[in-house]
Amino acid sequence: MHLLFLGTLALLVGVTFTVPAQEKRVHRQPDLSDHDHDDARGYQFDHEAFLGKDEAKTFNQLSPEESKERLGKIVDRIDTDKDGFVSHAELHNWIKHRQRRYIEENVDKHWKEYDKNQDGKIAWTEYKNTTYGYYTVEGFDDVDDKVSYKGMLTRDERRFKSADQDGDGIATREEFTAFLHPEDFDHMKGIVIQETIEDIDKNGDGKINLQEYIGDMFIPEDGESEPDWITTEKKHFSEIRDINKDGFLDASEVAQWILPGEVEQADNEARHLIHKTDQDNDGRLSISEIMDNMDFIKVSTVTDFGTMVVADHDEL
Template identity: 30%
Template sequence: MANYWRMAWCRHLLAVSMALFCLLRNTMDVHARPANMSSLKDKNNPTSKEVNEILPPDHLNGMKLEMDGHINKDFHQEVFLGKEMEEFEEDSEPRRNRNKLIDIFSKVDFNKDKSVSAKEMQRWIVEKTEEHFQEAVRENKMSFHAVDPDGDGHVTWDEYRVKFLASKGFNKKEMADKIKNSEELKVDEETQEVLESLKDRWFQADNPPADQLLNEEEFLSFLHPEHSKGMLKYMVKEIVRDLDQDSDKKLTLSEFISLPMGTVENQQAQDIDDDWVRERKKEFEEVIDGNHDGIVTMEELQEYMDPMNEYNALNEAKQMIAVADENQNHNLELEEILKYSEYFTGSKLMDYARNVHEEF
């Protein structure tokens, strides 16, 4: 039965993704990408806040891939800005953003030689990634409290099920009684599919000896697999399973860049497709496929996904520097980082970079 629901859930995810992607092809600009499952969480509906609080997020800050295998578009900004990401909003006053970026540069420049090396950037990336980790820990405390109202320090799968179903609009007492008496829940197919997927994830997060209870640390792994080697491995297996077309538990380039079936109706939609393929091809060939044999194994993908891998942080530092290193000295100067501010912060600073020498 579990296998049946797993297959049904995969078909459901694929159908939703394909529908959303076809819609995006016809309506969004060239910077768009196929939508991930985060869109299924209704962030504007107040009644959905409780659902979002206890469901594992699709987007994980500081992770290169989303839970559904999409490339994290904001990764560079997340590992450069850390918890300060929200301060760089598109409509923020440019001079304020410029001053903030100058301040960040001075912190990254650990030896104060007015130049950022790959090692300094690596150190900074690790520090900012840790900030995202700590933020997840803080959020998890609130989420765990929401599912552990009696405060006994652990949550059963049945307790979580009741909380989840109640947050979806089902009668809490009725669901609790049915679960207690092992009665059929009679929920809609979509809710049942989500429950089966969550159950699989729940038992993966249950550290041995398995007792079907999650403490706060295990619940953190349930919501944020990047906090656990075992759950990170599980996340990688899920991504490979969804992309692996020949079931060999490996990914080829064609599998990694494959697009949902659909008709391209205009040039704008074709541009979206081309950007999607180009971006994923570059990431596959230059970063993920470590030995460049044209195949990505689960081990390679797990190493690529590990946010606390310092070797990955160094490679990321070198890539980030290469983007803005106009004088080709393998370091970053302040004027370079200001000129390429959109890459590092998501915010354009217009012509403020040219004034940098007036202050330094």
Template identity: 35%
Template sequence: MRFLRLLVVLAVMVACSRGLSLSDLPHEIDGKHNEHYDHEVFLGKDNAEEFEHLTEEESKRRLGLIVDKIDKDGDERVTEVELTDWIWYVRTSFVANDTNRIWVHLDHEDGKLSWPNYLRKTFGHYDENVESPHSPLYNLRSRVKEERRRWEAADLNKDSLLTKTEFMYFVHPEEGKHTKDVLVLEYTDRLDQNNDGKIDVDEYITDVHVNDKRTQDDQWKDLRRKEFTTRDKNSNGVLDFEEMKEWISPGNYNPSQAEAHHLIHHADSNKDNALSKEEILDSYNIFVGSQALDYGTVLKKHDEF
């Protein structure tokens, strides 16, 4: 179970970093936004049903208390900067808490975790020769090799051991400049059907949910081909590492600011580029399903309210 939970954490964070679907549910049903998609993505399957039974009155009451925290200067206007700061705070808190949750279940010594101990705890065995058909990890060799690559990237001092901080970069490589490249390699591996280390246009088109009906639409596929052409900077018909990196982890992209901008765009009814408490409460469904509330879980912490 610990291994499965760790894989879920890794899969979710990797997916978030490149905007992929995080749920088995479709994002749209017959062209309309599927509210249950957001609940499942942001709350998790176990918590989605519980949140859906939270009354609107109680949701708004708790959300109102959070708005007061976001509005640092108390001027009753939540600016994009204030909302960005809050989302960044929630994001970093989640990363720290998530790292702690996993770290306490691992067998580390003197505050450091070894690769053999990590393998034994998460995979049940330690065996470096995973390519051997006789290895107990042979059927998991792709995952082991992928995580070994993450491990080496996260190991800042190259002592083959991970401190808690280094382990954070292992679990959440999107948080470190020295580990972001691992995400590019992992995503390339997932899309690279012909194993040439690059992504062609057909592989690029497959970058959607398996049940996404748009894949059957020729017009949509034409749009994807145009996107591919834009990303293929050198026009050689494939996306290489640097082009993939610009797509998955653009250097000038601030996810917290992007989310804040998105929320203000949808909730700012008077178009003054800021949000009043009333505007936020009127659009509480949007905020419950956003990073601003740690995907809705902040609303469920009774001890804070």
């Protein structure tokens, strides 16, 4: 079975020039997790939502004692009023903080890579030359799928121009952030929708049918039957995603599917985590409840402890 995610550019595999990887392309939702939010298939989404992506990876390698110690430090930071409990508001704010932190770190990493003249701005020519190198001059004739790579260059330029609000061909830090993370900027929402449709719409009719929708998530191997979650996704397509019931997802329906918004997603994840771990049903989490549910929390989004250790060492 192959699990495919929106926007994945498998074309990049095995290519030796510097076209950016998936992280430099559209994120169809704020970066709580790349995994599906389906408890029946595991808690990895929640794991990364509570811990953060980097810490979710390192947390699994810790002993139970080390896990409890580090988790306690994280909970202490989430509990801003120091009453010994984590409320919905505190958890909601923490998840939003982790989202913003991821974006800032991601932009920091790429800023140094692309600001070649170190003038505090990134021109389209700097980005293009760094990303595509001599291919922008010589063409893509020695690339196996030159049509796709030309399309990638065109797509990057279109997104860069949309992010470059003053149209001077040079991105400020804010504009470059919009280029890397268009899902977080209102004026970039159209680009997010357009790129998503382009990624999934295989027949080029500008809409997404059920086969394309499922095909973006699951391609069965020979003789493999569809898992139960595919049946659920088909039901979601017909009953929830396809609002006008015409058998397709148009741009407006795609927008409602992929752009839930940072606040809504963070709020929903906070409610979900409390629902799963609040044993006495008082609407908040005690330290003991969190520790008793450590296996669940460890596979959640709240704990990006790996980057936290580096960035917030003095605080911990």
